[in-house]
Amino acid sequence: MENSQIVTVSALVELLQEVVEDNFVEVLVQGELANVSRPASGHCYFTLKDQKSQLRCAIFRSHLRALRFRPEEGSEVVCRGRVSIYPQRGDLQLIVEGMEPVGVGSLQLAFEQLQQKLAAEGLFDPHRKKNLPEFPQTIGVVTSATGAAIHDILTVLRRRSAGVKVLLRAVRVQGEGAAEEISAAIADLNREASADILIVGRGGGSREDLWAFNEEVVARAIAASEIPIISAVGHEVDISISDLVADLRAATPSAAAELVVQNRLDLERHLDQLVLRLGQQMKSRLLLLQSRLQGLEKRLKAPFEEIRLQRLQLQQLYLRLDQAMKAIWADCHERLAIASGRLDALSPLAVLARGYALVKQAETGALVKSFEQVEAGDRLQIQLAAGELIATVEKAAKKL
Structure with a gap:
């Protein structure tokens, strides 16, 4: 190597x-x-x-x-x-x-992932959504100061409800850092607590343009808001995470403005209808009470006449009571007589009156019914219908 x-x-x-x-x-x-x-x-x-x-x-x-x-x-x-x-x-x-x-596009996947995450945490739960105030005096708006959204909102408010105060918190609504500005604006308006309701949104655009309202930081800021929030992002077909978390979704910024105020003409028309209905109900009620009063007047009688009638009724009751007592007395007397007769017929005194006698042992008082109960020399007490006898037995034997 x-x-x-x-x-x-x-x-x-x-x-x-x-x-x-x-x-x-x-x-x-x-x-x-x-x-x-x-x-x-x-x-x-x-x-x-x-x-x-x-x-x-x-x-x-x-x-x-x-x-x-x-x-x-x-x-x-x-x-x-x-x-x-x-x-x-x-x-x-x-x-x-x-x-x-x-x-699938990265934006769609990110949307679905965040939607699943926030739904699991309950941020979309209808029970946590707050009711909108009926007549807000101050409306907070979180959007761009130069966009079409604020122009549309102000136009609707001027037309439908004069005198409402608008508090604009200008933010960037697209691009890097926009989501952080939107969430910070929502938190600031909650700390100030001067607005009765908030509109958060922007006009239409591409999905990338609207993406700031699909960021988690904005969703959590909306969920944490103590002030009711209407989300108005893009056009009617656009659905954002902010729409799902907010207390109410509006299809457009103009629709959001219409939701937070009521047309004065509509309100006056409604009040006129209420007054008319109230007048009709009061008239019907008075007629019913008048009819009842007339009926009571017809049924009402003079006090002396009423007393006289009551006295007659009382006398009739006394009479009926006296008759009933007499009838009861006669019936009882008759029943007593019958019972007395039956009693006399069964009385041992009546038997004695016909000649019979009662025999008893003088010493014990025991009733003697047979000769076997005595012996010669026994003392007997004999009761008669009138008086009694004392006797001595000389002999006791069976009658032949």
């Missing part, structure tokens, strides 16, 4: 690095994301793979922030970047500077 053919590992890696990085300055690679890792440094590391091969990749924090969507495990993407060799390990890797999802 000749010495001229021997190189160090570092030298070889440097040669390979030079060849690779000089020839693959920008490449587009399609594959599936795997082993996605996001350490505390803010960078993102992952593997890009297909059915046969895989390639280690890294996207640094500055480029990661520029992505419209969040790289997720299993997503099919196209990565734009440069091929490099990591000297410390001699690993071939792709330094990604841009990324697009396959089959």
